[in-house]
Each structure stands twice: as structure tokens, then as C-alpha cells.
Amino acid sequence: MTEPLRIGLAGLGTVGAGVARLLAANADLIAARAGREVRVVAVSARDRAKDRGVDLAGLAWEADPVALASRADVDLFVEAMGGESGPAKAATEAALARGAHVVTANKALLAHHEAAVAGGIPCVKALGEGLAGNRVARVMGVLNGTCNYILTRMEAEGLAYAEVLADAQRLGYAEADPSFDVGGTDAAHKLALLAALAFGTRVDFDGVMTEGIDKLSLADIAHAAELGFRIKLLGVARMQGEALEQRMRPCLVPAASPFGKLEGVTNMVVVEGDAVGRIVMEGPGAGGGPTASAIVADMIDIARGAHSPAFGVPAALLRAAPRAESGAPAAYYIRLALADRPGALGRVAAALGAVGVSIHRMVQSADEAEGGEATVLIVTHETTRERLDSALAVVAASDVSMGAPVAIRIEPV
């Protein structure tokens, strides 16, 4: 056995305390796999007195995380504070500046500043190493447990978004301010990291076309189910020639597909490689235990000197890819509120036909023809969003339209 790998741990919240507890609980097997002891030597957190179920006896205490990151006896600095600027960034930079290793599961920090080492969901190692021989055609993911929990319950119980959100907040599955989750930002951060791993491109968080689940209507979730689909907040990244397409938006997926069968807070990543075919990975997307598991795995790699570049290739070799102007063509789900009178459907068909959008399936929803208004559901053949929007603008402006048309992409998965 060589010298221990000495850890400086900044942050003792859910993630940080989870790391400390995991290192203590599995010290024997971690030492065997790392080839040496992995030992926390110094910590930093807001409140020294708080009981976190972690034994701090014998550990050095630093009130300032930058001071912790700068300690000569810290070989590896673990940033478990969170936040995309301020102390987390300053301390990470201090550690990197003196050549120390850094591990963080802080997606916000990674996406904005490209820190040196990525942690997090188990697919990172699969993409960066296990599938490194593959040219990836597409990487997709349901990457936010809160959103998938809300959508699952809306569909299963027929409850409105606001009602399920309030319940999720009571149960601790959603934050008091849920916008980072339900607005799609958290999931978009993760997608940007996966895209960099998959395609060797620079992390481009701002290039993710992002739309949350907060404006989804229960009606569309129910109608999608009638048609054999489910609605998921689905991230998709693919190359369009030299351009990188990144989307994190509600999509319809076939109910029988892996994404369609995904329930609750679980996350899922699907990678399509030219050699391996389709790989599906599913697991807990968040929480102290899973995140600590990912961080400790990185520590073990570093301890045995077998760590790979965070994004599969050295950061300097990541290409700056231009952003794709729009998503690849796809089929779309459309919901229209039309005047319930002869000729209304014909007007819609004509508007779609005029721009070359052809109809795969059209259903007049039986139970909603009331007050002279009919709900019409359409599944199109493959088209572009731009064509579709131009046709829907014509429909919306016509006298048969009784409400704003809804269009949601059907991702072929």
C-alpha cells in the first residue's frame, strides 16, 4: 500500500455528508479497489456544530472553503457546496491552480466553467470510457426526477400540474422554488454534459433549447395516452453534420419504449452507438447516496492513477460546435379546438397540406364536443417544426379555430 489519498471535503449537506459516510462505511473495500486508503483529512461547512451523522473528530476544520482547497495536505478537493459561482467556484479554482485533483457533482458549475472532473450519474463513465470506441448517433435522457415524478402522477391519477407539484413539495420531491427543476434548467445542464462526453464538443449549456413541464396540460397527457404515447421531459442531443442539436423539452414517446415505461423519480439515459447499438441505463437521478457513489468512484480512479479525461478527451481538444438551427424533422402531436361544424377539418387539412405536412392519423375526441367546440387530435408524418408552425398559424387565424393550437414533438425512440 502506498500513501493515503487525502481528501478535503467542502460542504456537509446531503451530498457532502453522504460522501463522508460512504467513505467511512465502505473503507475496506474502497481501499482494496483504490490500492490505498482514501481518507478525509479536512472539512469545511457553514455550521461546525450541526449534527450530520458524520464523525468530525480528528479532522481539520476550515471555515473558508478556499483555505481548505489551498491546504498542502489535501491531494483531492471535493466540492459539495453547490451553486454556480461564489465560494464553490473560487475554491475549485484555488485547488486547480495548485495542481490538486478536484471532484464535483455540481452540474451548474461544470456546465458553465468546464471544471476538470465530472461526477454524477453512472452514465458518465459509460459514455466517456465504456463506449469510447463508438461514434454516438444520439444521446437521450430523462434527467430530472422531480419532473418525471410529476408527469407520472398527472397521468396515473388525472391530477393537474399544480396539484401534483404541491404534493411533491410536501413529500420533499420538489423544492419550495421548483423552477430550476420544472423549468428544465437542471435537466438541460445534465444534457449539455452528456453531449460533451458523447460528441467531444465543448459544454454549451446556453445552446440547449429548453422548455419545462410547467405549461403542460393534463388534457395533452391524457390524449397522448389514448394515442399510445406518454409525455416525458426528454433531453436529446445529436450532431447535424458539424452542428450540435441539444433539446430538453416535453416530447411524446411510445408508451412501450424504455422511456415510455419509466415511472417516478428514476432517471434514464439511452445512448445509440454505431458499434454497440442501443444501451439503456436507469437509476436514481439524485439524492445523497447516488451522488456520493459517483463522487467516490471518481476518487477511486484518482487514487489508483487510472482517471480518464473528464469529457473523454482532454478539455483543450473539445471542439466548439456551432448550434443547430432547429431540431431534426419528426412527427408531431397536434391538439386543436375547432368549431364543431362542417368544413372545419377540411380547413385544417388544407393548411397542413399547403406546406407539405401530411397527416398520419386524425381523431375527433368524442367526449369533448360540447358548446359547439370539438377537440381534434392529429399525428403528423415527419416534418419540421417551422413548417408545422406556419400551418398552425394559418389555422389559428381562421374562423374555425376556437383556441390556441398545441403541438408537441414525437421523438422516435
Next chain:
Amino acid sequence: MTEPLRIGLAGLGTVGAGVARLLAANADLIAARAGREVRVVAVSARDRAKDRGVDLAGLAWEADPVALASRADVDLFVEAMGGESGPAKAATEAALARGAHVVTANKALLAHHEAAVAGGIPCVKALGEGLAGNRVARVMGVLNGTCNYILTRMEAEGLAYAEVLADAQRLGYAEADPSFDVGGTDAAHKLALLAALAFGTRVDFDGVMTEGIDKLSLADIAHAAELGFRIKLLGVARMQGEALEQRMRPCLVPAASPFGKLEGVTNMVVVEGDAVGRIVMEGPGAGGGPTASAIVADMIDIARGAHSPAFGVPAALLRAAPRAESGAPAAYYIRLALADRPGALGRVAAALGAVGVSIHRMVQSADEAEGGEATVLIVTHETTRERLDSALAVVAASDVSMGAPVAIRIEPV
């Protein structure tokens, strides 16, 4: 860029030719991720003249794979010949003896001889590295595509085993001699490797309690479905204290579980770690592309000097675990053919009760009470196989029994 990593490739069948094609097709991204060129310099195969869609121009040819493995200009020897002894073993040993790297996806060779580097399904890296901080409670897998294809079709189409097997052979999903697959041996090899990775124990292929799918009856598949289960050839490995339990046998799993939803030739691995929770991985289990993908990923790790020990810890540190004497307690599915007369069910209940096996659910199958014989299905509460067998022996010896009882474990997944 440093010097190229020079590959000696032994075997140009499905796997070997797949490796050569993948290295050629993705040379640019492989070099970027490996930090240097990965170049085949010499090959060996049975027939030099055969067209395999691989350009052999400029490559050295060795008729003898041992000579290939011994070449001074080969940094990494890839064994893609197959077989657990003979040339594959001799050549691998020759390469290891002179300190060259070896990559092989030959499960038979690995399971029997513990070669230095493991390739194969994408879960190897997840278990050995990505989840290295976890104490694994249980690792499970559907690991043979041929078996899962046959079981899926038997259930979906109500066809008998022999009929589906013949079809699978016509379609190329099963070998002319299918015993290595349908007898469970191939899947047991893979389970033994996963167990070594998960628990840090020596590979113990002979310690896997193995039973194939060739004796499964269509009736049990259908009855299991009626009860909300599906039958899978499921591998399970777990520690019972210091002892290692390894089983590769047909099991009932809930139809709504990930294994229950797995269709066709796809493989699935589930890992339960103390920190991460449950991780599910799904992908193609065999074929030239997926296997080549795994081999090239190992090559890239070796090229960048970031390869980990094949089994998570150095082979010398793997513990020789004693074999568990039997499986952990579980619920069981029982099918009985009983005389259709008063008191028959009471005799069964008494025999089970006498050894402490309690009944969770009992169903007399309605459509089969003919000729004075009734089919009775029982789901027990948790018990041991030994207790159950002693009770079933009493039932079988009684005058109400009209045929041998069937008992299949229900694995809680």
C-alpha cells in the same frame, strides 16, 4: 501524440473482424480519446484468403496465434478466437508471459483461467469502476439473448420450446448445437465474472448453480403470466455472510419489473449497491458490433494508461469465497396435477404446513379439470428450497398426485 498502440489481432470471425472494422471506421475519434493512434499491425486467422470486409494490406500475417502473441512489435494482444483451451489459451499465456497487454471477450477462457483483462458487456466497467464505492448487495442478470428470445416467443405466441428453438436456429439466433446457450452455461460464465467484479471474489464458474430453459414447459410460462409473472433465465449472485451464492436458473419475476419487461435478444444487468440504490443496464448481449465496442473501449483505456484491474482489484487480492449451500429463502411458484376429488387440496396444504411452508395464493386452474385431474397453482410465502422439496416429496408420494410437482423460484426484483 505519442507512439501508436500496436495491436496483434488473433481471430477474424464475427468479433475479430468487428474489431478491425471499428478501429478503421472510427480511427479519428478513437485516437482522440486514446491520446494516440490505435493501429492493428499483425493478424492471425484460419484462412488468409477469405474475404471478411477487412483490409489486410500492410498487416503482418501469422499462421500461428502463439507466434502473433510473441511478436515484439505487438503491444496489445487481442484474443478473438474463442474456445476455453488450445490456441486461445496458449496465445494468451504467451502474451502475458512477455508482459504484453491482453484483451479478450472470451468468457469461457476468463471464467476458467482468470486472464488479465476482461471485455464484454458494458456493465463490467460500471461494476468495477463506476460503482466501486458501493458494497453490492446483489447483482442479477438476464445474460443470454438466445434464451430470452426463446422465452419471449414461447409466451407471446404460445409455442412449445422445440418449435421456437427450431425457428431461432433458422434465424441465426441459436447455434446448431444450442446446449451452451439453452443449458445456461454461457450465462453462468458471465454471471461468475460479474460476481467476481461485484464482490471481489475469485471467479468460480463451477460454483454457479445452473439450470437451462430446455425443460421449461409452456404450461408454466402461461400460468406464470396468469399470476402476473414472467419466467426468465435469471442469474443472481449475492454474499451470504462470507459465502458466495451464484444461481443461473429459470425464475419467476413480476411482469412489471425491469426484468419482466425485457423482450427478445436483449440482455439486462441490475446492480443493487448500498449507496447508489438500484442501477439497471440494458443492451445487446452479443454480436460482432457490441463485443467489438467493449474490446475497443479496453484498448483505449490501455492506450491512455488508465486501465483498472480487470476485476476491480488486482487478481491476487480476489478472495476465495466458500460456496453458499443453497439459495436465500424466497417465495415459490408450484404447479401440481391432482386427482379432482374432495380432500386433495387439503392433503397438499397439510404437507406444506407440516414443514412450515405457508400459502400466499392458491388457484385451481379452471380450464384443465378433465379426466379426473385438476391443475393447482400455488404461490408460497418465503421459504427455503429444501423445506419445499420435502413437502413436495410427500405430495408426490400420495395417492392424490397425478404427476410430478413443478416448483420454480420467484426472485424478488
